[in-house]
Amino acid sequence: MASQTDPRYLRSRAAILDAARELLLEHGPTAVTHAQVSERAGVGRATVYRHWPRSDQLLSEAMTTVPMSFFSTPTIPVRDWMRTELTKMARQLEHDAVRAVATTLANTALWDTNMDARRERFASALAERLAAALDDAEKRGEIALRTDPRSAAALAIGPLHYRSTIEHGAIDADLVEAAINAVGTWR
Structure with a gap:
């Protein structure tokens, strides 16, 4: 070899x-x-x-190694942008292969330091992008955040991931709206 x-x-x-x-x-x-x-x-x-x-x-x-496009270009109003981004993510999670890979990546990261570093970069990028957009939205008076903006990704993406990978269920518009509302009170 x-x-x-x-x-x-x-x-x-x-x-x-x-x-x-x-x-x-x-x-x-x-x-x-x-x-x-x-x-x-x-x-x-x-x-x-x-x-x-x-x-x-x-x-x-x-x-x-694919560039991650989720939450990369925020637009105003942020609520509409979040809906679009979460819906795109939901459509990706409908694919069995994507669900399998997402689960495999998370599982492999427990034992593989290289995969864990990739997982951390991916998670940090999502959290930072969403946090920056929500910080700006709060400054404009568009939202009153209920949590630290860095926790918003867990609140918004977590339910989608759970529905898809644990329940093997469809992610509908109601769940996307609930995830958006979990981060704060929209004005």
Whole structure:
């Protein structure tokens, strides 16, 4: 087996990850299979398996390298923006593969320090983006926050994640509204 510092090892790993990310963005999570990734990357299927023995591992790593667009560009009124962002997130969580990967990422982070660092970056980005938008909304008088803005992501996203991954239920507009209202009183 090639050393993890061997340039060939690093090139094939990068090509595989690039291919997985492209397939994910173009066709969704179900497209990230060893066969499709090997074809796109121009490497043998055995090479893909050598780097990622299980497809959920490959999909997890591909997902963690995709730029996260949730809550990235706040608009006014913030309540409408939150509704749009949470609804987009809810639609993603409808996909079995996305639910599986979200659960796998959280679980793997318990034992894998690299995955835990990715989880922390993802969580921090969501919390910071939402907190900044809510801080601005509060300054404008759009909302009276009930909590520290850094806790808003847990209050707003938590119910969606719970409904999707624990209950395996659909996230409807009422749940999205309840999550939005959990962070504060809107004016």
